[in-house]
Amino acid sequence: MHLHKYEKIWLTFGIGSLILFLTVIGIGAFYKGSQPPSHLATIDPQNVEAHEAFREENLGLRKVGDNEYIVSVVASAFNYDLGKDEEGNAIREIRIPVGSTVLFQVTTKDVIHGFEIAGTNVNMMVEPGYINSLETVMDKPGTYTLICNEYCGSGHHFMATKVEVFEP
Amino acid sequence: MIKNSVALNKLDSKLVMAHMYVAFISLFIGGLMGLLQTLVRSGTLVLPFGISYYQLLTVHGVILALVLTTFFIIGFQFALMSKTVGMSDKQRDSAWFGFWIMLFGTVTTAITILLGKANVLYTFYAPLKAYPTFYIGLALVVVGSWIGCFTNFRQLYVWKKKHPGEKSPLLAFMVVINMLLWFIATLGVAATVIIQLIPWSLGMVDTVNVLVSRTLFWYFGHPLVYFWLLPAYMAWYAIIPKIIGGKIFSDSLARLAFVLFLMFSIPVGFHHQLTEPGIDPVWKFIQVVLTFMVIIPSLLTAFSMFATFEVTGRSKGYTGLFGWLKGLPWKDVRFFAPMVGMITFIPAGTGGIINASNQMNQVVHNTIWVTGHFHLTVGTTVILTFFGISYWLIPSLTGRKLTKKINTLGMIQTIVWAFGMSIMSGSMHIAGLLGAPRRSSYSTYGGSEQATEWIGYQIAQAIGGSILFIGIILMVYIFFYMVFAAPKGQEEFPIAEVSEDAEPTPKFLENWKLWIGITVALILFAYTIPFLDIIHHSPPGSPGFDKIIR
Numbered sequence: 001m002h003l004h005k006y007e008k009i010w011l012t013f014g015i016g017s018l019i020l021f022l023t024v025i026g027i028g029a030f031y032k033g034s035q036p037p038s039h040l041a042t043i044d045p046q047n048v049e050a051h052e053a054f055r056e057e058n059l060g061l062r063k064v065g066d067n068e069y070i071v072s073v074v075a076s077a078f079n080y081d082l083g084k085d086e087e088g089n090a091i092r093e094i095r096i097p098v099g100s101t102v103l104f105q106v107t108t109k110d111v112i113h114g115f116e117i118a119g120t121n122v123n124m125m126v127e128p129g130y131i132n133s134l135e136t137v138m139d140k141p142g143t144y145t146l147i148c149n150e151y152c153g154s155g156h157h158f159m160a161t162k163v164e165v166f167e168p
Numbered sequence: 169m170i171k172n173s174v175a176l177n178k179l180d181s182k183l184v185m186a187h188m189y190v191a192f193i194s195l196f197i198g199g200l201m202g203l204l205q206t207l208v209r210s211g212t213l214v215l216p217f218g219i220s221y222y223q224l225l226t227v228h229g230v231i232l233a234l235v236l237t238t239f240f241i242i243g244f245q246f247a248l249m250s251k252t253v254g255m256s257d258k259q260r261d262s263a264w265f266g267f268w269i270m271l272f273g274t275v276t277t278a279i280t281i282l283l284g285k286a287n288v289l290y291t292f293y294a295p296l297k298a299y300p301t302f303y304i305g306l307a308l309v310v311v312g313s314w315i316g317c318f319t320n321f322r323q324l325y326v327w328k329k330k331h332p333g334e335k336s337p338l339l340a341f342m343v344v345i346n347m348l349l350w351f352i353a354t355l356g357v358a359a360t361v362i363i364q365l366i367p368w369s370l371g372m373v374d375t376v377n378v379l380v381s382r383t384l385f386w387y388f389g390h391p392l393v394y395f396w397l398l399p400a401y402m403a404w405y406a407i408i409p410k411i412i413g414g415k416i417f418s419d420s421l422a423r424l425a426f427v428l429f430l431m432f433s434i435p436v437g438f439h440h441q442l443t444e445p446g447i448d449p450v451w452k453f454i455q456v457v458l459t460f461m462v463i464i465p466s467l468l469t470a471f472s473m474f475a476t477f478e479v480t481g482r483s484k485g486y487t488g489l490f491g492w493l494k495g496l497p498w499k500d501v502r503f504f505a506p507m508v509g510m511i512t513f514i515p516a517g518t519g520g521i522i523n524a525s526n527q528m529n530q531v532v533h534n535t536i537w538v539t540g541h542f543h544l545t546v547g548t549t550v551i552l553t554f555f556g557i558s559y560w561l562i563p564s565l566t567g568r569k570l571t572k573k574i575n576t577l578g579m580i581q582t583i584v585w586a587f588g589m590s591i592m593s594g595s596m597h598i599a600g601l602l603g604a605p606r607r608s609s610y611s612t613y614g615g616s617e618q619a620t621e622w623i624g625y626q627i628a629q630a631i632g633g634s635i636l637f638i639g640i641i642l643m644v645y646i647f648f649y650m651v652f653a654a655p656k657g658q659e660e661f662p663i664a665e666v667s668e669d670a671e672p673t674p675k676f677l678e679n680w681k682l683w684i685g686i687t688v689a690l691i692l693f694a695y696t697i698p699f700l701d702i703i704h705h706s707p708p709g710s711p712g713f714d715k716i717i718r
C-alpha cells in the first residue's frame with residue numbers, strides 16, 4: 001500500500017515516540033519496580049477476621065521497624081475499620097511520622113471500595129475476596145483525607161478518614 | 169455511483185428516525201440529570217422526595233452512555249447502509265425487530281431505575297445488587313443490537329453477491345467493522361449479565377465471582393468507547409470531505425485505520441483495572457502496550473483529516489503555510505460542529521494516554537479527572553460529531569431543509585457546548601488532580617481541609633453544567649424543529665468520493681477472515697492466561713448487597 005512521504009515521516013515520528021514512551025513505562029515497572037497495586041492474595045470476604053492481618057488487634061497502624069509501619073484496614077459500607085484504642089473506641093484517624101515507609105493492606109467485607117489518600121499516589125481498588133496492598137513513603141507532612149473513590153452505596157460520600165503525617 | 173441528492177426511501181427513513189427520537193429524548197433526560205448532578209455536587213441543591221444522587225447518576229450514565237449512543241449509532245449506520253448497499257424489506261423487518269427489542273429492554277431498565285431498585289450506576293459492579301429487571305432490560309438492549317449487527321452483515325453480504333469482484337462501499341465497510349467490534353465486545357458483557365448476574369439477582373445462585381464479572385465487563389467497556397468513536401470517524405473520513413467540497417484522501421488508509429481499531433480496541437480492558445488486586449501486573453502491562461497500539465490508527469486519522477483539509481483549501485486557491493484553513497466552510501454547521509469535536513480530541517486523546525499509562529493511572533484513577541476526560545471524548549468529540557451529522561441527516565430523512573436560521577442556531581449551540589464543556593471538564597480535570605473523587609454526592613468528607621479546596625471547582629462545574637444544559641435545550645429544539653417545522657425540501661445526504669490521486673485499494677483490506685482471525689488471536693493472547701488465572705485463584709464468592717443502595 002502506498003504511503004505519502006509526509007505520512008511516512010509522521011508515522012515514523014509517532015511510532016518512534018510511542019516505543020520510547022512504552023520503554024519508559026516498562027523500565028519504571030520492571031526495573032524500578034513501580035508496578036500498579038496488584039496484590040494477588042485472596043481471602044474469604046465473609047470471614048476476613050480469620051486472616052492474621054485483619055484480626056481486630058492488628059487493625060490500624062502498627063510499627064514494624066525503624067520508620068516502618070503497616071496499616072491494615074477493613075473497608076465496609078461506609079467505613080474504614082482502623083481498630084480500637086485502649087478505651088475500646090473506634091480509631092478515626094491514622095497518624096504517621098513524616099518520612100516513614102508505610103505498607104497499606106486493605107480488604108473489604110462487603111462490596112467494592114476505593115482506597116485513596118487524596119494528594120498522594122496512594123490509590124487502589126479494594127475488592128471482596130482480595131487483599132490489595134501498596135507501599136509508599138509518606139514524605140510530606142500535612143493533613144490528608146483517606147477517601148473511598150469507588151461507589152459503594154447510598155452513604156459512599158461519607159466514607160472518609162483523616163490521615164495525619166506529622167513532624168515528630 | 170451513489171446519487172447524493174436522493175434521500176433514503178420513506179420506509180428506511182422511518183426506521184432511522186425511530187432511533188433518532190429515542191436518542192434525542194434520551195439526550196434531554198440525561199442532560200437534565202447532568203445539570204442536577206452538578207448542582208448537588210456543588211452543594212447548591214438538595215434533592216427533594218428522598219431521591220438519591222446515585223439514582224440520578226445511574227440514569228445519567230445509562231441513558232447517555234448506553235441508550236443515546238447505541239440508538240443514535242445503530243440508526244445512523246442503518247442510514248449509511250441503506251444509502252450505500254441498500255436494504256430489502258426482510259432486512260428492514262429484522263431491523264425493526266431489533267429496534268423494538270432494544271426499546272423494550274430500555275424501558276424495562278428505566279422503570280427499574282426510576283423505582284429506585286437499581287442505584288448501581290451504569291457499570292453495575294457486583295456485588296452491589298440491582299433488581300433482576302435491571303439486568304434483564306440491559307441484556308435485551310444487547311440482544312436487540314445483535315439483530316442490528318446481523319442485519320448489517322447480511323446487507324453487505326447480499327450486496328457483495330450482486331457485485332462480484334467489486335470492493336465494498338467505504339461506509340458499508342466501516343459500518344460492518346464497527347458492528348463486528350460491537351458484537352465481539354458485547355459477548356463479554358452479555359456473558360456476565362446472563363450467566364452470572366441474572367441468576368444471582370433472581371436468587372438462583374447465592375454468590376457471584378466479582379473479579380470475573382468485572383473482567384468480563386471491562387473486556388466490553390473499552391471497545392464500547394470505540395463503538396462510539398468509529399461512527400464519528402465515519403463522518404470525518406467519508407462525509408466531511410464532501411461537505412467541504414473535497415475528496416477522500418485515501419480509501420485504503422481509511423480502511424486500514426478501521427481494521428486496526430477493530431484489532432486493538434478489544435484486548436485491552438485491563439487498563440481499566442490497573443489498580444485492582446488479583447490480576448498479574450505483567451498482564452496488565454501487556455494490555456497497556458496493546459492499548460497504545462490504537463495510537464497508530466489515530467495518527468493515520470489525524471493525518472488523513474488534515475491532508476483532506478489542506479488539499480481542499482489549496483484547491484480553492486488558498487495558499488501559504490496555514491492559508492488553506494481559510495478555504496474551509498467555517499460557517500457551515502455540518503462542518504463546524506464536527507470540526508470542534510475533532511479539535512477537542514487532541515486534549516481528550518492526550519488525557520486518555522495519561523489514564524492508560526500503567527503506574528501513572530494511580531494518580532487519576534476514580535478521581536473526577538476521569539469524568540472530565542470522557543466528557544471531552546464522548547461528551548464532546550463524539551456528541552458534537554453526532555450533532556453535526558444530525559444537521560443534514562434529520563432534514564434529509566424528514567424531507568425538509570436545513571435553514572439558515574437553524575444553521576446559525578447550530579453554530580451557537582456548538583460554541584455554547586464547547587464553552588460550557590471547557591469550564592466543566594477543565595475544572596473536573598483540575599479537581600481530579602487535587603484528589604477529588606468521582607461518583608460522589610456532595611460531602612465535606614468529615615470536615616476535611618482538602619475538600620474545601622475542591623468546592624470551588626465543583627461550583628465551576630455547576631456553572632459549566634448550566635451552560636451545557638442550555639446547549640442541550642438548543643439541540644433538542646433544533647432536532648424537533650428539523651423534524652416538524654423546517655420548510656419542506658430536499659437536503660443533501662453527503663457522501664464523499666475518493667480522490668483521483670489516491671492509489672487503488674488493495675484486495676487484502678477486505679479479507680474479513682484474516683481480520684477477524686487476527687482480532688480473535690489477539691484477544692486470546694491477551695486474556696486466556698490471566699483469565700484462567702483469575703478463575704483458578706478465585707476466592708469464595710460474594711453474596712449480593714441490595715440494602716445499601718436504597
Ligand code: HEM
Pocket residue numbers: 198199200202203205206209225226228229232233236289290291539543546547551605606607608609629632633634636637640
Ligand atoms: C448537560 C450536559 C452534561 C452535564 C452537566 C454532565 C454532568 C455530569 C457530571 C457532573 C457527572 C459526574 C458525576 C459524578 O461522578 O459524581 C457526569 C457523569 C457522567 N456523564 Fe455527564 N454530563 C453531561 C453530558 C453528558 C453526555 C452528553 C454524556 C455522554 C454521551 C455524558 C456521560 C456521562 C457518563 C458516562 C458519566 C459517568 C457516570 C458514572 O460515573 O456512573 N454526560 N456527568
Ligand SMILES: [Cu+2]
Pocket residue numbers: 113114148149150151152153156157159
Ligand atoms: Cu464508597
Ligand SMILES: [Cu+2]
Pocket residue numbers: 389390393439440
Ligand atoms: Cu479504555
